[in-house]
Amino acid sequence: MVPTVPPAVSPHRRPPRGTVRAYFRNIRLALSTAFDGMSVTMSYMFRRPLTIQYPDKIDKPVQEMLPESYRGVLEVDMDRCTVCLQCQKICPLGCINIESCKNPETGNREVTKFDIDIGLCMYCGLCAETCNFDALDHTREFEATVTTPDQMILHFVEKPREVTKLKAAEMPVRKHKGSILQKMIPAFGRRHPQEVWTPTAYAAAPVPALKAPTATPKPAAPVASAAPSAADSPTPEQAP
Amino acid sequence: MSIGLGHYLVVSGLLFSLGLYVLITRKNAVAMLMGVELVLNAALLNMVAFSRLGRVGPDKLDGQVFALFGIVLAAAEAVVALALVLQLYRAFRSVDTTETTDLKG
Amino acid sequence: MNGSIVQVVLFYLLAALALTGACLVAFSRSIVHSAFALLGTFVGVAGLYALLAADLVAIVQVMVYVGGVLILILFAVMLTARVDEGKESNPTVGKIPGLLAMLAMAGLLVVTAVKAFGPRTVISEANPPSTVSPIGNLLLSKYVLPFEAISVLLLAVLLGAVTIASGRMRKGAGGKQEGEAPR
Amino acid sequence: MNIMHYLADLLVRSLFKADPATWPYTWIAYAVVIGVGALLAFAFVAIFAGPVTWIERRIAGRIQSRIGPNRNGPQGCLQWLADGIKCWLKEDLVPATADKPLYLAAPYLVFTGMFGAFVVLPFGAHVIAADLNVGLLYILAVTSLVVVGLLMAGWGSNSKWALFGGVRSAAQLVSYEVPSAFSLMAVVLMAGTLSTQGIVGAQGGWPWQWFVFRNPFLFAAFIMYFISAIAEGNRTPFDLPEAESEIIAGYNIEYSGMRFLFFLFAEWANMWIMAAVATLAFLGGWQIPGISPERIAEAKGWTFVGWQALSFAIFVFKGTCLVFTIIQIRWTLPRLRVDQLMITCWKYLVPLSMGSATGVLLLMALVREGGIVDWVMRGAMLLVGLLVAGAYIRKVRATFMADRDNYKKMEGRDLWYPPYRLP
Numbered sequence: 001m002v003p004t005v006p007p008a009v010s011p012h013r014r015p016p017r018g019t020v021r022a023y024f025r026n027i028r029l030a031l032s033t034a035f036d037g038m039s040v041t042m043s044y045m046f047r048r049p050l051t052i053q054y055p056d057k058i059d060k061p062v063q064e065m066l067p068e069s070y071r072g073v074l075e076v077d078m079d080r081c082t083v084c085l086q087c088q089k090i091c092p093l094g095c096i097n098i099e100s101c102k103n104p105e106t107g108n109r110e111v112t113k114f115d116i117d118i119g120l121c122m123y124c125g126l127c128a129e130t131c132n133f134d135a136l137d138h139t140r141e142f143e144a145t146v147t148t149p150d151q152m153i154l155h156f157v158e159k160p161r162e163v164t165k166l167k168a169a170e171m172p173v174r175k176h177k178g179s180i181l182q183k184m185i186p187a188f189g190r191r192h193p194q195e196v197w198t199p200t201a202y203a204a205a206p207v208p209a210l211k212a213p214t215a216t217p218k219p220a221a222p223v224a225s226a227a228p229s230a231a232d233s234p235t236p237e238q239a240p
Numbered sequence: 241m242s243i244g245l246g247h248y249l250v251v252s253g254l255l256f257s258l259g260l261y262v263l264i265t266r267k268n269a270v271a272m273l274m275g276v277e278l279v280l281n282a283a284l285l286n287m288v289a290f291s292r293l294g295r296v297g298p299d300k301l302d303g304q305v306f307a308l309f310g311i312v313l314a315a316a317e318a319v320v321a322l323a324l325v326l327q328l329y330r331a332f333r334s335v336d337t338t339e340t341t342d343l344k345g
Numbered sequence: 346m347n348g349s350i351v352q353v354v355l356f357y358l359l360a361a362l363a364l365t366g367a368c369l370v371a372f373s374r375s376i377v378h379s380a381f382a383l384l385g386t387f388v389g390v391a392g393l394y395a396l397l398a399a400d401l402v403a404i405v406q407v408m409v410y411v412g413g414v415l416i417l418i419l420f421a422v423m424l425t426a427r428v429d430e431g432k433e434s435n436p437t438v439g440k441i442p443g444l445l446a447m448l449a450m451a452g453l454l455v456v457t458a459v460k461a462f463g464p465r466t467v468i469s470e471a472n473p474p475s476t477v478s479p480i481g482n483l484l485l486s487k488y489v490l491p492f493e494a495i496s497v498l499l500l501a502v503l504l505g506a507v508t509i510a511s512g513r514m515r516k517g518a519g520g521k522q523e524g525e526a527p528r
Numbered sequence: 529m530n531i532m533h534y535l536a537d538l539l540v541r542s543l544f545k546a547d548p549a550t551w552p553y554t555w556i557a558y559a560v561v562i563g564v565g566a567l568l569a570f571a572f573v574a575i576f577a578g579p580v581t582w583i584e585r586r587i588a589g590r591i592q593s594r595i596g597p598n599r600n601g602p603q604g605c606l607q608w609l610a611d612g613i614k615c616w617l618k619e620d621l622v623p624a625t626a627d628k629p630l631y632l633a634a635p636y637l638v639f640t641g642m643f644g645a646f647v648v649l650p651f652g653a654h655v656i657a658a659d660l661n662v663g664l665l666y667i668l669a670v671t672s673l674v675v676v677g678l679l680m681a682g683w684g685s686n687s688k689w690a691l692f693g694g695v696r697s698a699a700q701l702v703s704y705e706v707p708s709a710f711s712l713m714a715v716v717l718m719a720g721t722l723s724t725q726g727i728v729g730a731q732g733g734w735p736w737q738w739f740v741f742r743n744p745f746l747f748a749a750f751i752m753y754f755i756s757a758i759a760e761g762n763r764t765p766f767d768l769p770e771a772e773s774e775i776i777a778g779y780n781i782e783y784s785g786m787r788f789l790f791f792l793f794a795e796w797a798n799m800w801i802m803a804a805v806a807t808l809a810f811l812g813g814w815q816i817p818g819i820s821p822e823r824i825a826e827a828k829g830w831t832f833v834g835w836q837a838l839s840f841a842i843f844v845f846k847g848t849c850l851v852f853t854i855i856q857i858r859w860t861l862p863r864l865r866v867d868q869l870m871i872t873c874w875k876y877l878v879p880l881s882m883g884s885a886t887g888v889l890l891l892m893a894l895v896r897e898g899g900i901v902d903w904v905m906r907g908a909m910l911l912v913g914l915l916v917a918g919a920y921i922r923k924v925r926a927t928f929m930a931d932r933d934n935y936k937k938m939e940g941r942d943l944w945y946p947p948y949r950l951p
Contacts, residue, residue: 023875023876026876027876027880034857034860034861035919035920035923036923037860037861038856038857038860038920039920039923039924039927040860040927041591041856041859041860042856042920042924043924043925043927043928044590044591044592044593045587045590045591045947046924046928046944046945046946046947047590047593047928047931047935047943047944047945048935048941048942048943048944048945049589049590049593049594049595049945050593050594051589051593051594051595053595053598242352242353243352243353243356243396244462245462246458246459246461246462247356247360248393248397249454249457249458249461249462250454250455250458250459251360251363251364251393252454253450253451253454253455253457253458254364254367254451254454254455255363255364255367255386255390256450256454257447257448257450257451257454258364258367258368258370258371258447259367259371260446260447260450261371261443261444261446261447262370262371264439264442264443264446264447265371265437265438265439265440265443266435266436266437267436267437267438268376268435268436270376270380270418270421270422270425271376271379271435273418273421274370274379274380274383274418275370275371277383277386277410277414277418278367278370278371278383278386281363281386281387281390281410284390284402284406285390285393285394288393288394288397288399288402289397291399292397292398292399293397301476301479301480301483302483302487304399304401304402304476304480305480305483305484305488307394307399307402308401308402308405308480308484309488309491309495311402311405311406311409311410312409312495312499313495313498314409314410314414315409315410315413315414316498316499316502318413318414318417318418319417319502319503319506320502320505320506320509322417322418322420322421322506323505323506323507323509323510324509325421325425326421326424326425326509326510327509327510329424329425335425336436338438350555351555351559375627377627377630377683378627378629378630381630381676381680384676400660400661400662401662401665404662404665404666404669405665405669407669407670407672407673408665408668408669408672411669411672411673411676412668412669412672412675412702412705413672413702415676416672416675416676416679416698416702419676419679419698420695420698423679423683423691423695475661477661477662477722
């Protein structure tokens with residue numbers, strides 16, 4: 001029953017010559033390394049845990065601590081959407097479902113359906129990249145828990161609405177990411193609904209000073225988002 | 241009503257004959273070994289029963305010493321027998337005693 | 346305990362356990378069930394030893410038989426069991442002659458036991474306080490030679506078992522086989 | 529005279545006004561008292577095993593710098609109850625291809641093997657179910673039932689992983705029984721008896737009367753017993769039968785509901801048993817410092833009860849300290865490989881524990897007990913123990929200090945968090 005495997009010797013150090021010395025060296029190593037490890041873990045008994053308990057013992061919403069490039073649940077700002085169907089075409093899974101028609105009375109195009117199946121979405125971000133009007137984008141919302149399966153399909157168009165004819169530069173400011181979702185589904189709502197995520201808020205380090213920077217970038221935001229979209233949108237002649 | 245030497249002897253006799261039945265009927269070598277263990281247990285039970293309830297008197301423990309020796313011998317026998325059975329299985333891919341009849345191969 | 350009722354009840358319970366185990370060993374169709382049924386026999390016999398005030402022997406019985414021999418047998422069963430044997434993994438030959446021989450032997454032994462010791466039930470009243478130190482003294486005084494011989498035997502068995510189990514019996518035919526998983 | 533006899537006799541005397549020695553139905557009283565005692569021991573296991581699961585998870589959280597369960601009850605202290613009730617209510621599944629009788633019987637066999645050991649554990653000066661004169665051997669023997677139970681579970685489940693787990697576990701338990709028996713033999717040699725109360729009685733209340741600090745060989749035997757006991761309990765770093773990375777959960781993988789709970793129960797009970805055996809064999813058991821066992825036996829009335837309670841508390845405290853160490857080891861050391869496991873046993877522990885037993889014999893022959901050499905040896909061993917403890921505390925402090933300033937700079941608050949406070 002005695003195993004015929006050579007004794008395990010630590011690869012890091014040169015094993016000493018002579019098996020008797022190696023034997024006792026192994027015993028010494030086993031005891032001393034176990035002693036070291038035990039002292040390290042014991043010292044952790046006196047340390048404050050680094051983990052912060054989610055969700056009710058953190059001092060700001062997790063959504064605000066997430067990195068800028070985080071891909072959460074998709075959201076559409078219908079005020080900026082031109083129904084170009086780029087997102088629907090590029091989606092590899094077909095989770096975006098858009099329908100539009102011409103209103104016989106007014107002659108304008110109307111979008112009747114803009115559904116996103118978040119149960120199907122794999123958060124690849126292709127749709128957000130193709131959207132030229134900054135209408136469709138990922139939010140930082142991730143607690144997408146719903147009670148029935150059909151609630152997983154988000155209906156961004158409740159009743160038929162006219163498609164915007166404005167140029168990108170003239171469009172209304174993109175609503176803050178997450179604010180549309182919060183209105184649609186209360187379960188998505190944060191516990192601090194007044195605080196809306198902005199990139200600068202995360203960059204501001206100290207915790208108490210957080211509220212001031214969140215409020216200030218609001219007027220700055222339209223300039224920041226409108227200027228680049230006006231500058232680098234030469235091609236899209238979507239105006240119908 | 242009380243339990244005497246005869247009761248223990250009856251139990252050990254039944255154990256012995258069941259072990260004998262196993263030895264006669266089984267073809268599997270391991271199963272035959274189990275029969276041997278039954279027989280040995282019957283014998284050891286006899287020894288302890290006689291040492292306690294026999295004519296020798298309760299303070300004579302020779303029977304128990306013999307039982308201890310017997311237990312140790314049984315363990316040793318089982319070890320060797322099972323090593324042989326394993327080797328038999330390696331050679332014949334079977335431990336059926338009616339199949340493993342080749343002497344040379 | 347005082348009171349012979351306890352002793353009688355315990356005796357019959359333990360004897361039933363031992364004999365049920367032995368019957369399962371003898372008549373079970375699956376060799377694994379046979380092997381596990383040995384547990385009943387070993388524990389039952391150990392209980393009978395304890396009833397006979399042989400506590401050291403009882404404990405050694407449990408330790409060596411259950412903790413050693415039974416485990417070895419189980420390992421052997423699991424290493425040599427075949428997948429294709431199915432339910433009937435423990436075939437028997439000659440059931441009728443076997444039964445006849447068993448009944449004859451049982452009859453002989455039981456009749457002898459009852460005739461010789463049945464009416465004269467020997468009850469020793471005085472419970473020896475402990476059998477451990479008297480047995481130890483016996484092992485190192487009267488039985489010191491068998492004791493030493495047994496230790497030499499155990500050493501020989503240890504070496505022999507390792508040699509037999511690890512050696513090759515013949516080249517090429519078997520080779521090292523691992524036990525199949527049961528089905 | 530232990531507490532069971534005493535209570536049974538008391539019952540007969542007070543309730544039936546009969547003399548227990550001659551009354552023909554005394555055995556019924558004995559049976560009742562034994563039944564109640566078994567129930568109490570079962571309750572002890574349950575009450576010990578349950579909260580220890582919670583404590584272990586909290587300790588694990590601390591060691592890994594996280595929090596642990598804190599939702600059910602104040603600070604999560606009812607988590608174990610919730611888990612238990614959940615397991616109780618779950619469906620008891622039997623796989624369709626399982627070997628049904630073996631599958632169903634296995635958890636009870638494992639549990640019986642563990643629970644049987646409680647009979648001879650001396651919880652206090654007279655608090656013991658039965659003081660067998662083969663006590664330690666009995667513990668070793670009855671725990672071998674566990675091996676059969678594990679093999680039974682492994683085979684009965686009819687699953688590859690369960691069988692691997694069962695066979696591994698059996699091989700490990702059988703191997704590590706040898707060094708644990710040898711290191712306990714060193715104690716038995718010193719005490720001159722196998723009875724657990726006798727072994728405790730051979731020691732004293734003060735640390736220099738414990739067997740650990742008697743001589744260097746017993747000190748080594750204590751460490752080796754502790755290691756092999758951990759291995760016998762299938763605890764990390766020897767938890768190969770349950771190695772998640774290779775075999776998903778081992779022998780209990782197919783079990784669910786109450787039967788699964790029985791396996792866990794046995795594991796926790798076993799943790800207590802090995803801590804208790806180490807305590808009684810090496811750490812002086814229930815002995816109260818400065819109070820001799822004779823004084824406890826002579827005491828009357830409430831003084832007697834008080835001494836019993838104090839000895840019980842001391843025993844449970846020592847055992848719990850060892851249980852804490854076992855838990856800490858689990859969250860410190862990585863798991864061994866199979867070959868390393870076997871090498872640790874057969875090449876290191878077995879010869880060394882044989883050597884320690886022989887060394888104890890030699891010292892018993894050469895050194896007169898109570899002589900100058902004996903006392904010098906005890907003093908030296910106690911000094912070694914204190915030095916090790918001091919080095920441990922220094923090392924813990926150094927590790928703590930190394931990170932303290934860094935933490936303060938990063939988080940803006942102090943690193944210190946006393947262990948009794950729960951986050």
